Amino acid sequence: IIKLKKVSQHYKMGDSVVYALSEVDLDIYSGELTALVGPSGSGKSTLLNVVGGLTKPTMGDVFIYDTNVKDYSENQMCLFRREHIGFIFQSFNLNPTLTALENVTMPLIFARVDSKDREKMANDALDLVGLSDRKDHKPGELSGGQQQRVSVARAIVNKPKIILCDEPTGNLDTKTGKEILELIKEMNRVNQITFIIVTHDINVANQCQRKISLQDGKIFNDERN
Amino acid sequence: IIKLKKVSQHYKMGDSVVYALSEVDLDIYSGELTALVGPSGSGKSTLLNVVGGLTKPTMGDVFIYDTNVKDYSENQMCLFRREHIGFIFQSFNLNPTLTALENVTMPLIFARVDSKDREKMANDALDLVGLSDRKDHKPGELSGGQQQRVSVARAIVNKPKIILCDEPTGNLDTKTGKEILELIKEMNRVNQITFIIVTHDINVANQCQRKISLQDGKIFNDERN
Ligand SMILES: Nc1ncnc2c1ncn2[C@@H]1O[C@H](COP(=O)(O)OP(=O)(O)OP(=O)(O)O)[C@@H](O)[C@H]1O
Ligand SMILES: Nc1ncnc2c1ncn2[C@@H]1O[C@H](COP(=O)(O)OP(=O)(O)OP(=O)(O)O)[C@@H](O)[C@H]1O
Ligand SMILES: [Mg+2]
């Protein structure tokens, strides 16, 4: 459902160039649970942003459901993303002026979900990540791992078809991290949601059906369990 | 060298109260390498902020080098921290308008280090965390793990006596995380720097001499290897 063809991403820094991604070919199939691993700085977040349409690569083509992302305008891409793609960011990106509940409700407002359904869905999502007792806290009144979990709840609340997770358990203790991974595996199994999970945790990677390894902006391994 | 006596920290939220820390007694000795573990939301970051004088607890006393922190003015505490305490924050807290090198140089400017020494010391610190080739990048031009490593370099550059690390390897792959931990262990051994490391990584905790476990704002275990 997502196809990358010869995708490259580079940044000019004064006289030198940084190649974040080099000629990446990638096919993601519907319903897959895929881990994306690799050293710090190898291009994982960049690849995830390209897959999710947040970054237009400097070269190459990205197809989502067979449509070339180049043919979408900024607005169309934005609307498409809101409907089909959930994102868990490496630095959470929560709105600091809104409470946890309000942050989780945002995708439902964009999707024009009815206001009486919205409250139940947002509360359910917060409950699934164990934060019902923190729903009125703003991000600044939450611990790092709690902010991470609000960001997970926000990504899943509208059950999008594709969820892209940039290190979703990096700030969580082992037990809480396992609970979040179980939640992801269940949504993959029950709702057939496609997941790409960037992770540094080998335990998380080993529980995914497919593991893509990145190094210096290139895919050098792609194995299935 | 750092002593907490019956320290409590609570936050009022509307009609309810959140107890982030409850009557914590803690003695930290010079030269110790201590891990601080516990579930997400258990109070680790709050405890680290109190130890480092960044948060004045709602109750209890904090002594650093036998002086009660209450007796310091805001300014005195600030000067004291700059000279004696290095901090690696859970969300890095880098200055987004400065390059990696400039961020790492800041503590040296505050410590009135001579400008020709500053450049060498900052470059050495970036080299120790493997980021010499990224020194002119601003935080927005760095990966998550690279930002984390700049924040490590900034905390160690002036070799403070005490370094407080809030999950210093959370965004790093296993190999890079090991390198950072080796760096910490070496500075503890060679320079006798006191470290308190909040971590969710059991491998990191097992390599420390002392392990304090927190749960619901209370210390329930304190063991030495
Ligand atoms: N300003 C605040 N107002 C209200 N509650 C707060 C505030 N800051 C922190 N808390 C609460 O205090 C508790 C402890 O927070 P703390 O950040 O110390 O946890 P932590 O152990 O570092 O967690 P993590 O491992 O997730 O980073 C959390 O339950 C959090 O919701
Ligand atoms: N705006 C930018 N300008 C210049 N270089 C950049 C920019 N953004 C990212 N980079 C570089 O691109 C490379 C890949 O970055 P990316 O964030 O994708 O890495 P990552 O694999 O997610 O790393 P981590 O595991 O540390 O999060 C890094 O070496 C980084 O320094
Ligand atoms: Mg990243």
Ligand SMILES: [Mg+2]
């Ligand atoms: Mg914390």
